[in-house]
Amino acid sequence: MKDEQGEYQAGAFHEMFARGRASGRLRLTREGVAFSNDQGSVLLPMSGLKVELGGASDRLVFFKSAAEPAWSVYTSDRDILKDPSLEISLADRQAISKTRSLAKLAWVAAVGLVLAAGLVTLLLWSQRALLSGWLASKIPAEQEAKLGELIAEQFAGSKRVLSEDEDLAGDWGAMLAPLLEGVDGNRYDYDIVLIEDSVPNAFALPGGKIFVHSGLLLQAERPEEVLGVVAHEIAHVNLQHGTRAVLETVTLVVVVQALIGDFSGVIALAAEGGVALLTKAHSRDAEREADEVGWGYMMKAGLDPAAMISLFEKLGELQEVHEGLEDAIAWISTHPTTDERVATLEGKRDALTEEYAPLVFDFESFLTRVRGVLLNPEDDESPTENREESDEHTH
């Protein structure tokens, strides 16, 4: 800063100084730039004065003049450029503005980069469905399963797994086996789990893990109804609906983090996004597609596909009975298109030409045992006390 005498801390190059350089003071006058110290002084006339930026990061302002070619005076106080006494000739102004416009250019480039990143983000956002579809087609099955496991841990880690109960495991597997024979492709190892939850619901996670709530099982009158729902969920897995939904929520974050160069937390975010997915319904199209494909699995397995309809209808009736309690009936709360879906499936049923023999399975006895297990909570390995309220919704 200029001191009270109107002088700036300065330095000068001249061969009269030891090592060619000395510090001193600089004053701006109408005549020009005056430098002085106890060894000497110089006046660089305003006319023809050259002003240049130099030193590290252009921190120094140099003054030169053709009238005093042996001298070079400088100050580190860049405020001097704003000093009203400094009248710079047009040519010199251009020299400075060149430097300044470089700084300006850097600024414009920075703003441009931010804007470009914004545009890329916007573009990715608008194309996120496409992008997530593409990513889903590239993701290895093991990665999908890993993602599903991460979500499952967060969501169902504290729920009681009924299908692992020794009284139920065998029959649960036996009931599912015929359906699994009708499912084509072997990309996934399906893990269909029966958990204790009174909310009639079922949902699939990326990679093949499928949860069926005891509340849904107990609504069914025949095993085909449960299998119809499982077929629908298997279709969600195979069509990668959940995987795409998760990737869609994180694609943007992953890309933005990639732009910033920080990849930490992507995995955690993916799992978080996955939990968010549980609270969102699939799109109308995804549901229609899962119904269609699931229907095909039932037919291929030789199971009556029309059983899908009766459970959907039952769940619809439940909604009417519990008017205002939609939240408790998750399947319906996220399926406002149930009527439409039932109508579509009824059309398919009417077009069926084949008769389907009922599955040979003692469903009544199985349900009785399920109720028995539910009524006798084993207090060992069943950490149900920290269980959160069921607020998940699904498909």
Ligand SMILES: [Zn+2]
């Ligand atoms: Zn669904």
